Amino acid sequence: MAWGNQEMDWALAKPRLQPPNELPLTLEKVKEMRENQEYFSREKNHEILMSSWETLLKRLKDQRGGVVRVDITCSRPWPKMVAGAADKARSKLVGAGITECFMEISDSCKNARTDTAQPFFVLTHEDGWQVMYHPKKKKEGLLAFRLRDDPHGDLRFDEAEPDKEDRTLAFELAAEGKVKSIAAKMRDFQKSRRPNGWKADDFEIGPNVWAWVLTKGLKDEFWTWLANPTKAVDSQEPPKPWRGSLEDHEIQLDLEGEEDGVQICKAITMQGEDLPVAEALDRIRMANIGQKASMAVKPEPPEEGFLKVKDLLYTQRSCREIFKSGPYRGRKLEECTAGLIAGKLDPTRTQWLTLDVVKDTQDGKLWSIDNRRLKCLKEYQKYLDQSGTDKTVMVKARIHQWTETHCRFLDHLDTWCHGKDIRVRNGKRPRPDWD
Structure with a gap:
């Protein structure tokens, strides 16, 4: 089977009658492959798997969940995938020797960010163990082990420690999208509650996501801290978990402190003596949001x-036939x-080809700002279609x-003085200057 950038669907092709590779694949054979430079890079391994994601996900949806497996034992590239893994992961991938390899996708293992089923390489060892492997683009992914005869049993994850990413x-998942600037909140929380570093039992592998998550104890502690970041930790009585919403957590502020409490009480009184505390705090919160909006703030990426x-x-409607910047500057x-x-x-790896795209949340349409590069990509797709390949x-x-x-902003934007003044009309629109 040929291999190249144009043929990323090798895993879904029909297998040969006999495996082209001598099995089991042992660590000695893998070492020999590396010495002969016969291996794929980590980025290539990630690209191979992700190129088949869409097809595997479609099959999973067509059969309405469960597990989808595609046997690729008889395809040639997969040993190069094993040989391209990092040193620490390679020996665990090979184990007692690999007897079969396939791709798998299931509802039980999801991508933490997108909450969709995630594909894996699954390698069966000669001793009956299977290892699940999802290589990431910039670092090695987590390894999980299971028995071949018990594919739905509990997974045993490779012992490792979560890095900064x-x-x-893990904190993003715990925040459930309700906390902005989660990285900054995480840093403040660590300084307040973990000044000597994270504990061994602060993180664990999620049961339904392929990622590290906060343990229940740390998650409760984090939400309690969000409710009152200034409150000191009571070593005699652990803080009770706070389960309110972020919209009303200001109401839970401690008003008994000497300095902070006095300042908060003054702020509440300034909103109006007849206002309930909850409404006064809500007015303070909205004023803070408005103050931040009027300041120069770095936009979210x-x-x-x-x-x-x-x-x-x-x-x-049109674009120039010449590039004005980039590696093709001045060229057609x-x-x-x-x-x-x-x-x-x-297009998936060349940084210059990365497009800025605007998604309309009303109809889901995707609009590219980089029209010349998109034109080249469209012509490339047209060439592939005419060549008889079904590559997307x-x-x-x-x-x-x-x-x-x-959209409303653009419809209203017709100021000629940068928004510094406005003219009140007499009920009729002014006639254009050219009439």
């Missing part, structure tokens, strides 16, 4: 992901298209959200 994601080129729309669009066809450019071109994109409020 894993811990941040857009979400990055892979999109189908076929789904992207142009935002201009056709040269970029030729580079895509020749495999010199990879994917491109990395920075996805910005566009809401109905943005």
Whole structure:
């Protein structure tokens, strides 16, 4: 079976009658492959798996859940995937020797950020154990082990410690999207409650997501701290978990302190003596939000992901035939298209090809701001379609959200003095200057 950037669906092809690789695949054979430079990089392993995600997910939906497996033991590339793993993970992947390899996707193992089923390489060892492996793009993923005869039993995860990225994601999952600037909150929480570093029992592997999550004790402690970040920890009595919403957590503030309590009471009184405490605190919260909005604040970064080129729309009626910047500066669009066809450019890995895309939250349409690069990608997809292949071109994109409020903003934006003044009309629109 041929291998190249144009053929990412090798895992879903029909297997050969006999495995082209000598099995079991042992660690000695893998070492020999590495010495001969016969292995894929971590990024390539990630790309191989993600290229089949859409097809596997479709099969899973078609059969309405459960488990989908595709046997790839008889395909040639998978030993190179094993040989390309990091040193620490490689020996655990090989184990007692690999006898079969397949791709698997199931409802029970989901991506932590998207809450969708996540694909895995599953390697069966000669001693009956199976290892589940999801290589990440920039680092090794988690390894989980199970018995071949008990595929639905509990998973045993490889002993490891979560890094900074894993811990941040764990706090994001615990916050359930209700906390802004989670990284900053996490730092403040650590300084207040974990000045000497995290405890061994602060994090665990999630039961339904392929990621580290907060243990129940740490999650309760985090939410209690959110309710009152300034309250000291009582070593005699552990803080009770707070289960209110973030909209009303200001009401739970401690008003008994000498300095902070006096300041809060003064602020409440200034809102009006007849106002209930809850409404006064809500007014203070809204005033703080308005104050932050009037200040120069760094915008939240857009979400990055892979999109189908076929789904992207142009935002201009026309574009120049010459690039004005980038590696193809001063060159025609056709040269970029030729580079895509020749495999010199990879839309999912070449940083220059990353597109800025605006998603309309009303109808779900995706609009590309980078029209010239999109034109080249569309021509590349057209070339593949005419060549008889069913390959779908994917491109990395920075996805910005566009809401109905943005549309209203543009409809109203006709000021000629940068919003500093407005003229009151007499009920009729002024005639245009050119009439």
